[in-house]
Structure formats: structure tokens, C-alpha cells
Amino acid sequence: MRPEDNPNWFAHSPIARLNNEKALDDIVAEKLSDPSSVMIPLWRGDPLVADGAAGFLSVAARTEFPADAPIVMLGMRGDKAVFAIDASRVAQSPDAAPFAELGAYTPIREAAAVISKDDLAIVGHGRWLFEWHRKHQFCANCGAPTEMKNGGAKRRCGACETEHFPRTDPVAIVLAIHDGACLLGRSPHFPPGFLSALAGFVEAAETPEEAARRELFEEAGVKLTDIRYQFSQPWPFPTSLMMGFIADAESRDLHLDTNEIVEARWIDRADIQAALAGAQLDFRVPPRFTIARQLLERWAGQE
Ligand SMILES: [Zn+2]
Structure with a gap:
């Protein structure tokens, strides 16, 4: 790319x-x-x-x-x-x-x-x-205080001398699509009407594609077939790397885990295009600085 x-x-x-x-x-x-x-x-x-x-x-x-x-x-x-x-x-x-x-x-x-x-x-x-x-004020290896080094590029433990480097937490974020519509959902901490692509942390010993497939099934009951990586975004809330996918869903059947997703809807491309252009509909698309918005822009701009 x-x-x-x-x-x-x-x-x-x-x-x-x-x-x-x-x-x-x-x-x-x-x-x-x-x-x-x-x-x-x-x-x-x-x-x-x-x-x-x-x-x-x-x-x-x-x-x-x-x-x-x-x-x-x-x-x-x-x-x-x-x-x-x-x-x-x-x-x-x-x-x-x-x-x-x-x-x-x-x-x-x-x-x-x-x-x-x-x-x-x-x-x-x-x-x-x-x-x-x-x-990371304290060493994850021995518990002693750590000290910033290299202008903040790392920390070092004063006791066991282990060096610690800034970590990145990968997240798979997925725009699921089916026959000219895409799936957007609302997590409990979003205000009503604010919809976004579904996302979840990549777990231990898992690929981002596997995380995408697992999250969509766990949260919405959606089975993904073809999963296509698009692009990624550093996301400082606090230390994530968002990895964006567009993926085909097998069907539009939804089975929501309401602890994670309180609302989810399939929305036609024309409505997404209108919302991206600023039309007032009964849902809001995420702001431009989010990868969810960029996934929507990319998909809505495709034939
Ligand atoms: Zn230590």
C-alpha cells in the first residue's frame, strides 16, 4: 500500500x-x-x-x-x-x-x-x-521503579535493568457488508443515533482477521465470509492500533450481545452516502478523524 x-x-x-x-x-x-x-x-x-x-x-x-x-x-x-x-x-x-x-x-x-x-x-x-x-512507572518483570530513557522512547528498570518499550494494542474494526448495505452498531457508551463499525481487541495468539471474524459473530451473530484488510490507524485512546477491514457477511441475520451492542442496523449505501454528505437522517456517522468514517467513505465510494 x-x-x-x-x-x-x-x-x-x-x-x-x-x-x-x-x-x-x-x-x-x-x-x-x-x-x-x-x-x-x-x-x-x-x-x-x-x-x-x-x-x-x-x-x-x-x-x-x-x-x-x-x-x-x-x-x-x-x-x-x-x-x-x-x-x-x-x-x-x-x-x-x-x-x-x-x-x-x-x-x-x-x-x-x-x-x-x-x-x-x-x-x-x-x-x-x-x-x-x-x-509503566514500575517494572513488569520485578516491580521496582522504572526510569524514562531516550527522551521517552523506552523505560529502564533500575533494579533488574529490563528495558520496556511502548506497547500497541491491536484492534480489528470491521465494516460488514451484504448486498448493497453495511452493518453499523451502537455500543452502550455511545449516545443514541451514533452508529459505528463493530470492533474488538485482537486477543492473545490471534490474527486480526480471526479477531474480526470472532467479534462480528460474538457481538452481532454475523458470519463473515471474505475479509479484506484496508488500512490502519494509530488511535491514542489510549494506545491502540486500529486495523480496518471490509468484509462480506453471509446473511443479514442479527443476534446481538446486548452487553456489547445495544443497537445494530443494516443501512443501504444511498443512506450512507447521504449521511456522509451531511444529510440529517435518524443516525449519525462517525467523525472524519475515525477509521470507521474512512471505512464508510471507502465503501460508499465504490461501485
Ligand atoms: Zn525490574
Whole structure:
């Protein structure tokens, strides 16, 4: 697949990662003292947004944050190093966080409607790393405290020296189709009328295709025949990789597991096309920054 064939948001970051550099801790220290380096502040994963753009600051502004505020290096954007800094521990509310007066710390789903696709990919990367670091303060091998290394690219245990790297949780998300209609469902935490493609985590020792087949049967009683991989999306809620499929269903019979899906409907392509074009129907399609929306766009655009 060519990069341009993946339409997903949170993907295609303009950042070049520096994972192959040998002396990464030295590079991080050098870039932190270079005032041309930039950083994006996040409050609980939500970015500072100013004038319709992500609120990047010079790393020189780091002095306005406590010395122990977590900061990670994401990589290089052109000749500038890009960092993210966590304002969460500094302030109990986003309005009290440093530089809030420049704009607003904005819930990331709202920011996604405003800031550029490039900036959203960077913000998502920072959000993902902070969440992973927050949950990996202690070694999964021996229980001792771990320490951030390489500008946040890994953590190391001070006792047993095990290195821990950021993990990705794969999810299979499936647009099931049958004779000109697709299946959308609503999980209990979605508001009424908000429908999406069905999805589930890939379990231990399972392929994404097997997960797709299992989830659709468990949640909706739908048997999939042909399962076709489309594209993937990093999804920083908190650390998932969404793997998108379009798949043929054997029939339109539904047997819902109402703990997982409270409503599911087969919807004709014409109605999906109308909803994507902005028509007010009795259901809402997911926003553009979701892979479910991109699966719908792809299928609705096919003959
Ligand atoms: Zn350890």
C-alpha cells in the first residue's frame, strides 16, 4: 500500500523518529537546550490550541513548567526537534495550566476538528506516550521503579535493568457488508443515533482477521465470509492500533450481545452516502478523524 492510500487521521506524522541514533540521551539533552526546538503542552492528553492551530512553544518556555513535568521527544520536523510536555501534574484544571492564556487546552476530539492533520498526528503521539509512561512507572518483570530513557522512547528498570518499550494494542474494526448495505452498531457508551463499525481487541495468539471474524459473530451473530484488510490507524485512546477491514457477511441475520451492542442496523449505501454528505437522517456517522468514517467513505465510494 502506498502512504497516500491511507486516509486516516492520527497517521502520517510529519515527524522523523530518531530511534536508530546511538547516543539518543545526548541528542535529547542537546535539543532541549536548543531554543529552536518546539514543544506542545498537553493537559491530560488534550493539546493547547491557539488561533486554530496546535499551540507549539519554544522549549525555552519549559522554565514555566515544574522541573519534573514529564517531557518526551517525538523526533524531528524538518530541522526542528519536537517535544511534548505534560501539564497535567502542574495544574488540576486545564485553565490553570501554563500558557492557558494563549488559547485553550482543548479535548482532543474537539481539537481534531480544528487543527491540521499533521499537528493532530503529533498531538496523538505525545498523548499516547504520556499515557504509556504513566502506566509503566514500575517494572513488569520485578516491580521496582522504572526510569524514562531516550527522551521517552523506552523505560529502564533500575533494579533488574529490563528495558520496556511502548506497547500497541491491536484492534480489528470491521465494516460488514451484504448486498448493497453495511452493518453499523451502537455500543452502550455511545449516545443514541451514533452508529459505528463493530470492533474488538485482537486477543492473545490471534490474527486480526480471526479477531474480526470472532467479534462480528460474538457481538452481532454475523458470519463473515471474505475479509479484506484496508488500512490502519494509530488511535491514542489510549494506545491502540486500529486495523480496518471490509468484509462480506453471509446473511443479514442479527443476534446481538446486548452487553456489547445495544443497537445494530443494516443501512443501504444511498443512506450512507447521504449521511456522509451531511444529510440529517435518524443516525449519525462517525467523525472524519475515525477509521470507521474512512471505512464508510471507502465503501460508499465504490461501485
Ligand atoms: Zn525490574
